[in-house]
Amino acid sequence: MSTQQLPVAVIGAGPVGLAAAAHLTDRGLEPLVLETGPAAGTAVREWSHVRLFSTWGEVVDPAAEKLLAPTGWTRPDPATHPSGADWAEHYLQPLADALGERVRYGATVTGVSRTGRDRVVDAGRTAQPFTVHVRYADGHEERVLARAVIDASGTWTTPGPAGGDGLPALGExxxxxxxxxxxxxxxxxxxxxxxxxxxxxxxxxxxxxxxxxxxxxxxxxxxxxxxxxxxxxxxxxxxxxxxxxxxxxxxxxxxxxxxxxxxxxxxxxxxxxxxxxxxxxxxxxxxxxxxxxxxxxxxxxxxxxxxxxxFRPDLSFLSEIRLGLDERLQAPVELAPLIDPNVHSCGTVRPHGHRELSHPEPGIHLVGMKSYGRAPTFLAMTGYEQVRSVAAALAGDTEAADRVELTLPETGVxxxxxxxxxxxxxxxxxxxxxxxxxxxxxxGVETPDATPGREAPAGGCCGA
The missing domain is CATH 3.50.50.60 (FAD/NAD(P)-binding domain)
Known part of the structure; x- marks a missing residue:
């Protein structure tokens, strides 16, 4: 089997990971979504009580909606604001169900590398497929070969500490x-x-x-x-x-x-x-x-x-991959200047795609919350545009991959x-x-009738 016949491994069955799978499917590429939890949107379900800032009309990916259409799925009122529970139950799980066996649950990615090549070896590197090491909930392990890897695992499992220096405070x-x-x-x-x-x-x-x-x-x-x-x-x-x-x-x-x-x-x-x-x-x-x-x-x-x-990204399972990350934000080096809170308010981020998300290791992209590293205020819309571009690039449609198809709402800050x-x-x-x-x-803070949250919990414009 040639590398091009292998699936694209997508790490995480959250909003952006599932959108990536939908875009890949729409492009005729085969995704394999690896989700460590027992259901779609595991992280979202953990903040199920929080209401999103964005409306339903802004948190449903177009390619995902296209995939869902034959199942009889109906988009909720686009002007209303879903809670995390709503998002998981009425969109993410139906989308994962529509993807069927392309989504594996209880599948924790423990490592990503090139077949037969650690990060030191140059010779023949790019010709080798990716090898994704997976540990399943029942304890057995597997190596999955992939033509490319889209890491949409987010940052939910690695929250920042209380310490003002970025380390846990003494006694924390x-x-x-x-x-x-x-x-x-x-x-x-x-x-x-x-x-x-x-x-x-x-x-x-x-x-x-x-x-x-x-x-x-x-x-x-x-x-x-x-x-x-x-x-x-x-x-x-x-x-x-x-x-x-x-x-x-x-x-x-x-x-x-x-x-x-x-x-x-x-x-x-x-x-x-x-x-x-x-x-x-x-x-x-x-x-x-x-x-x-x-x-x-x-x-x-x-x-x-x-x-x-x-929050901050977990990069431990990518230690054998050659990533190009900004030394401050731990975001891709081309993306970091667009989102750096030392320079910009969060209202200044412009849409971006496969080029800003590229790394020295061809074929791997960190998308969604994880692409922002430690920067705050990621929106689902941003992630959907990212994976639309990445899927187009993997399919060889550079013109579509380079095209901007999103206008982001500014914060007013x-x-x-x-x-x-x-x-x-x-x-x-x-x-x-x-x-x-x-x-x-x-x-003193008055609680709104529906407390707004955000589609990707990561702090506000300037999260401390």
Missing amino acids: RAAADRTVYRVPDLTDPGVRARYAGRRTAVIGSGASAFTALASLAGLARSDDGAGTKAVWILRRGISGSTFGGGEADRLPARGALGLAAKAAVDAGHAEAVTGFRTEAVERADDGRLVLAGEDGRRLEPVDEVIVLTG CGGSGLYDAPETAEGDGGCCAAPEPQLVRL
């Missing part, structure tokens, strides 16, 4: 019993009881932090939530861009969450501690946690900590350049990530 691991790295589902009675009447630290400055604060504020206002308090920990300060683009955001639901937080700033449901970079998590005598900052400050004890500092975490000299200077002098601010 020992505090695992009181620390979570996801937005808690306060509709779950057990989870709700964990936070009701308690003092909770929320570390992060993006959309996930807004969502957590809004949820905790809603709990504080409820009959069973009396005494619920939040402490919002920001590495930078409060400025005009802290709460996003508001009414200027072209995704209204995304702007609404920031507006809700800003409008309720005096309600008193939370206090914001700014300019605070966590260095240690200490255990108080009563078992509660004390956050200690790099500047020597020690905060009042909290009962729980919610760490929402973004100002653009600017400078250090990602640098202080801003005056409010409204134009920096996306301002950080005035440390201050204590009262914050």
